[in-house]
Amino acid sequence: MKLSQILRTVFIAAVLLLNAGCGPVNEAGILRVGFDIDDTVLLSRDIFVNLPADKRSPIDFAWVNLQDRQMSKLITPTAELIHFFNAHGHQVFFITARPGDNGDTLAAFLTEQLGFPVIKNANLFFEPKQTLGDQRYTTKHRRMKKLDLDLYYGDSDTDIIAALKAGVHPVRVVRHQSSIDQYGKNFFGDTTDGTTIAAPFSDLDKQLFYRASVGVFGESIYPIIWPGPTDETE
Numbered sequence: 067m068k069l070s071q072i073l074r075t076v077f078i079a080a081v082l083l084l085n086a087g088c089g090p091v092n093e094a095g096i097l098r099v100g101f102d103i104d105d106t107v108l109l110s111r112d113i114f115v116n117l118p119a120d121k122r123s124p125i126d127f128a129w130v131n132l133q134d135r136q137m138s139k140l141i142t143p144t145a146e147l148i149h150f151f152n153a154h155g156h157q158v159f160f161i162t163a164r165p166g167d168n169g170d171t172l173a174a175f176l177t178e179q180l181g182f183p184v185i186k187n188a189n190l191f192f193e194p195k196q197t198l199g200d201q202r203y204t205t206k207h208r209r210m211k212k213l214d215l216d217l218y219y220g221d222s223d224t225d226i227i228a229a230l231k232a233g234v235h236p237v238r239v240v241r242h243q244s245s246i247d248q249y250g251k252n253f254f255g256d257t258t259d260g261t262t263i264a265a266p267f268s269d270l271d272k273q274l275f276y277r278a279s280v281g282v283f284g285e286s287i288y289p290i291i292w293p294g295p296t297d298e299t300e
């Protein structure tokens with residue numbers, strides 16, 4: 067066996083040991099970074115606006131998880147960020163609130179788009195919301211704690227709340243304007259409303275948050291506003 071092969075084997079074994087949950091895993095200065103999927107890694111709006119009538123209420127996520135190849139686009143600034151972390155030896159995980167039925171298909175699509183293995187329940191986790199009373203609450207913080215994350219990137223208020231609950235540094239990714247227009251909820255309250263107690267922040271307030279790079283919960287805002295996918299026909 068060549069020296070380079072031996073070194074590679076030792077390196078892979080060390081990484082697997084670090085991931086085996088044997089004590090604190092961050093002593094080597096390796097960050098464990100989490101990302102939300104919808105409107106953070108993938109612009110998947112087209113799936114949700116094209117839900118067939120019989121898959122809307124409740125949303126049939128087993129169907130949704132089969133549609134990314136046809137309808138989702140990679141959000142390139144987030145992909146660059148993921149590659150940046152990987153290139154520096156940090157560990158990247160994905161946590162989505164989608165239920166996990168047909169989650170292997172989403173994993174395969176992410177693998178293809180990002181160019182490294184994305185595997186359900188290994189580095190891609192499905193953590194659906196929980197209903198308490200008439201509210202829906204995130205459960206992502208439970209996975210964040212188990213993964214011992216350092217950083218978490220997401221577009222929604224609930225992403226930021228989950229990170230704070232888990233003691234993880236939260237970073238807000240700016241949701242694409244077309245998604246805000248289509249479903250404004252869970253993004254600074256709902257800036258498409260801006261007139262109620264539950265949604266007091268207007269579009270103007272949203273611009274102030276962006277300019278100050280700080281959000282409702284004191285989170286950082288990743289300062290890149292993505293214009294959208296390049297039209298392949300141009």
Ligand SMILES: [Mg+2]
Nearest residue numbers: 102104105221
């Ligand atoms: Mg999202």
